[in-house]
Amino acid sequence: MRGWIGACVLWVWPMVAQAVVLENQSQAITSDAQIWWDDSGEVTINDLLLGAVAPPWQMNDRGERAFGFRQSAVWLRWPLARGASVDGERVLVAEYALLDEFDAFLVDEYGSLLDQQRTGRSIALSEHPIASRKLAMPLAIPSGASTLYVRVKSDSALKLRMSLMPTGEFAAKLESSALTGGILFGVLLAGCFIYCLMGIVLRAWALVAIGLYFVMGATWQGMLEGAFALAWPAHLIMPRELIPMLLFTMAGCVHAYLVLARREFGRRPTPIDAAIFAWVLVGAFGAWYMPYTLATKIGMYTNVGIWVSALGLSSLTREFPLETRVPIIASAVLFLVGAGLLTLDTEGVLYLGGMSTELYVVTAVPQMFLLTFGVALFAREQVLERREADVALAHQIDLAADARAETYAAERRRADDNGLVQESMSAIRDVANTDPLTGLANRAALTNHVRLLNRSGIESIALAVFDLDHFKRLNDSHGHAVGDDALVSVAKVLSNSCVRPLDFVSRYGGEEFVMLLPNTGLIDAENQVKAVLERIRSIHLMHGDVRVALSSSAGLAREVLDQADVPFEGLFARADEALYSAKRGGRDRVELSLKPTNRLSA
Missing domain, CATH: 2.60.40.2380 (Immunoglobulin-like)
Incomplete structure (x- = not known):
């Protein structure tokens, strides 16, 4: 932030000096x-x-x-x-x-x-x-x-x-003015093209919209002040219709920024967005056939309308997170203040003089920084996600190599695992080890299954403890019937998540559930628990006309057995401690326990 403030100061002071010179000309x-x-x-x-x-x-x-x-x-x-x-x-x-x-x-x-x-x-x-x-x-x-x-x-x-x-x-003035103007608009144009390039490389397309907006804006201001005329062929007359066309194009770029920013957060374009783009396109082409004054005024009003809509969208709705809404609101205010001052100057109500050119750049540079800040956050998230995906892919490749080496042994154990599962299910049915409400296994069944795992020769085990968030408040607010429905719905999600023969889930007590994942790496177990939490969030319960939202916290612990028995009590204590850490950290999340477990069997 200090660097941005310093850049703005270094950008502004030569323009203010130039404006003072313009305002103190003799005669x-x-x-x-x-x-x-x-x-x-x-x-x-x-x-x-x-x-x-x-x-x-x-x-x-x-x-x-x-x-x-x-x-x-x-x-x-x-x-x-x-x-x-x-x-x-x-x-x-x-x-x-x-x-x-x-x-x-x-x-x-x-x-x-x-x-x-x-x-x-x-x-x-x-x-x-x-x-x-x-x-x-x-x-x-x-x-x-x-x-x-x-x-x-x-x-x-x-x-x-x-x-x-x-x-x-x-x-002397011509040389100074040409140098200052060339540097100002040249640096602005170069910076805008860099923004476009960054947006393409990072695939943050809203950055491209920012760059194009300021490219069009710098060209438009350069035409107003005559700087752009030196880049035009000297024997040709510069068509004035370019000015309203650039105004419409700038409005389209601003709205494209808003649409692309919403798209990053899962919002799709609406028919209103399509209508706005159609209006901008018709205006850009119609500027060549409409009276110049009319086309210019419509282009100015279109820009003001786009920024007012951006201000209202960011202020009155929650389509963007706070860190994106604030830059858009600040940029809209900057634009509207600058546009208002330039309009008053054009109509003769207010005299800006030499500050009219500088006013555009003084407002444009902070706008560029602010809008970029709004995009940089989710661009950074995209880079981090890609980096995490690369790490996960490398890890998966290593796991696949290990799996190929153990394929033969795994095939031989599969038949034994199926037999052990049948034995376990038979034992559960014999002693009626089923929770009557949810249909899941109860604590006794869990104990039997741990013993079964001790005989199966598994190499590692991951244990996850789930606890519904604010369950007492849910019972008190909506009744125990809704609470029972919540427990049954969560039990179905957990049961559907255990797809391998030795995977196991049980109701441990109250709103607490335990999931066992034998021969599962910590990363895979964490991903599976996160998937369960996501499916719990998507459960739809209704109490009358009121939709009841559900969420759960989870603690996860993993242990490599090295031919030892499953240290259930120590593993459960670690997972339970991680669960309460997740509760303290804001709920609706999973926490991992990485410390070792004392070797205690169930």
Whole structure:
């Protein structure tokens, strides 16, 4: 956790420094210029200079704040004054890259047009006056008084954030901005691809969904700020329809993460999940045919809806364990806070300025860490399970090799074992050694069977003691009839679990049962006991309309006999001690006893 916090701090501080630099640029024109909205979008610079249109200029009291989605063009007029000894080479920079038309006109004090430049997203990068991350154009400011007119039009959110700076300052800023932006988005993209690779290698597919989500998000933010434009062919216009398509794809990746995370915990996709994926797919393809503004807004609302559903799913249900729900809730809150701030910035209610780009990365990095933490736990469980399976497989191979060496001897003993079993059953029937409630053997039968095992020449024996959890509470709450049904049901499970001739189970007393497993390894015995506990949990008892849940605790002990008699009393004491250890450890589990047994026969 300390490493993650340190990584976030190291990631955030250069972005904050860059934002401070952006917010302290000299000669920001949008707060000092006069502004006029051209609702027709058809007015030209000649109409203004010749007086064909008399616009009602007013001061831009909103400064650099955005104006949201507007259909009309906006004109800015800014008076300039340069001394004769001051260098007049300047660069006009628009900090926002999603401007379809960006025209600048320089007019002298007599109203003559000295220079005009055009750039914008609607033309190829090779045709820009200056090929950079931002929309930039060079201007030669004359000495004396002059006026700068700027016309801006955009189908996207309109953000008037412009600066007029000396050529040298622009070159330094361009180099710093390109380096910082390239490092930020490059590291983010590289990290996301690594996440995809990790998910494929570990077969934790939710990690792949995380990686793809942030790949799409970094590409989307790079397009908004112009960084991605440098990777696009310079002679081609970047299609703006990519932006809403990426928004829909991001929403699909988030929902894929939720579906895959639920799948890891045994939850299958629902028809609602299929409907959401269908909506995302239709939106991603429909973005190329819908109006750009409409497609963008629908894509944004879809992302918000997906994260709100993730927040509600994780907060109000128990489909995920706590360690997965908390990261999803925190990530959803981070996204919704960031999306809310960016929406307020786009609509001009709140001014973020240079922090708009950094806000995406600042929220994205903790999201990535949080969502990965939610997946890493069950990915780790999968690795551990595979490792345990490999160890178990190696053990089984060793056992199989030993079994092949003893096959002949085992075949010869099988006939004797069958005869001994018949003898044992006959003895049980003769002395009526059967528990009247459950039909299992009782203590007397258990004693006889231990004597039989002593004569059979077995090499080892495992003894398991089972005790129903909270049995007294069950009797008190639901009645003794339900308690008797529980004992009978458990007895059936235990009886069905003893499939070999010498395996034996008996009711030892009350809610306690004993199982004997001759010639059984400790691992196999533990697995068999765990299977019994699982089948006990699946027993369905009803008391009226109420479903009664059952569980049991178990203690297991094993002894290698070395041609000695079965040390039943010591073995039982060890198993009973392990049983109470399982009770103290939370119940519904099995505990093993590994200490040696004193040689005492039954």
